[in-house]
Amino acid sequence: MSDKTISVLNLLDMDLKGHNALNIRCLAGRNGLSREIKASDVNRPGLALSGFYESFAHERVQLFGRGEYAYLQKLEGEENLDPIKKFFTYEIPCVVFSQNLQPSETILSLAESSGVPVLQSDLGSSEFAQRIIRVLSNIFAPSKTLHGVFVEVYGVGILLTGESGVGKSETALELIERGHRLVADDIVEIRCVNGNSILGQGANKLISHHMEIRGLGIINVAQLYGVGAIREQKEVQIVIKLETWDQTKVYDRIGTETHFMDMLGVKIPLIEIPVKPGRNLPIIIEAAAMNERLKTMGYYSAREFNQNILRWIESGEAQKAYYGGEDLY
Known part of the structure; x- marks a missing residue:
């Protein structure tokens, strides 16, 4: 009930x-x-x-x-x-x-x-x-609203979160320009369906496919890029948190550990991406989407890298290189 x-x-x-x-x-x-x-x-x-x-x-x-x-x-x-x-x-x-x-x-x-x-x-x-x-x-599904931008990249639903002004909408706009699709901007409504899936859509269907770009104003994505650039709803499969680069914080460089965000009782993979001038966020997000698709197929790049390093050490090649004085760099 x-x-x-x-x-x-x-x-x-x-x-x-x-x-x-x-x-x-x-x-x-x-x-x-x-x-x-x-x-x-x-x-x-x-x-x-x-x-x-x-x-x-x-x-x-x-x-x-x-x-x-x-x-x-x-x-x-x-x-x-x-x-x-x-x-x-x-x-x-x-x-x-x-x-x-x-x-x-x-x-x-x-x-x-x-x-x-x-x-x-x-x-x-x-x-x-x-x-x-x-x-x-x-x-009747449990629901709530979140502040963020929801996009579909290579068929993967990605929710971009972060503080206001960090560049979520600008990043999403670049992804749309590269052929990906917008689901919702600013206010995203999520619903838990069947107890294990999170569906996201715009909280207001009349304005969900409009974007606010600072310095430019409100744009209509469907009018500018066509109906192929939008989608009504999509399953949330990754949450990417954009945050200003913090020199004192240690960021994940290998990816062997998976972090999650709890959404209405469902754990969604969470990736934290630091933002600073010179970083190409759309390409990083595209790589994250493709990597997630590989994971669903049973392939984990970070785990394979870790296993290859362990096999290299166990084979004795690492010791030979060290004691033999070879220049590894």
Whole structure:
């Protein structure tokens, strides 16, 4: 059960397209459209209609497929309406008939009197269940907003963080110029999906693809570089923290240790990159993205380097070079 809610009316009004489209319309119970959906799962109420109401998940969206529909017709044919009447006494958010199944006037009348919205979709039961669970899971997913710039580099989602003025937007602009894509600038909304993935997008979709460049002002990335330079959302796979170079700080030079940042309970690899004049940050970030892709394929450059050094020492070549007086440099 989530602490977030969405009304049935909000669900009807959502502009869902493609593989998320629910294709739903309201048949009855419009006075109950303000009812709240509090769970991302759906329930098939076959057991409840048969009279078994123990552990009845009435707080979920109730989905009627061909099996439940046939059972309703059987009950009506036997003039046994008590199980149906009892069903509508529960605080149900809404009832959905899939595959364009048309409920009888008796069902619609009971729904109207109890204030339960009855919806209809042309999708099959399994497909509708998958889509609405996906949609509601995204809505109910834990979320927060962060200050940073979110870009996609070589297919890897990289969140650039750091103090204001360190050069996040300018670095992202150079990456866009080099053919990579912007997801969001300044305010990034992240959501934990399925408990192990962090999705990021602009907190405000109307302005998420605009960038503020000091000395230049606000620019529209989609207008300047085309729609191929933007993306609506992406999984956060690396966090890169840009910070002003600190002479007293020891920075990682080998990369054998992996640091992480906790995001909504999910550990995301964290890389700290010091910034100073002369450093080409876009190229460094591109290298970090490609290195991360290699890691997902099971190849770790730093570990291989370390192992090669150990093999070189164990082979005796290092001792020969040292005692033989050879100039290693």
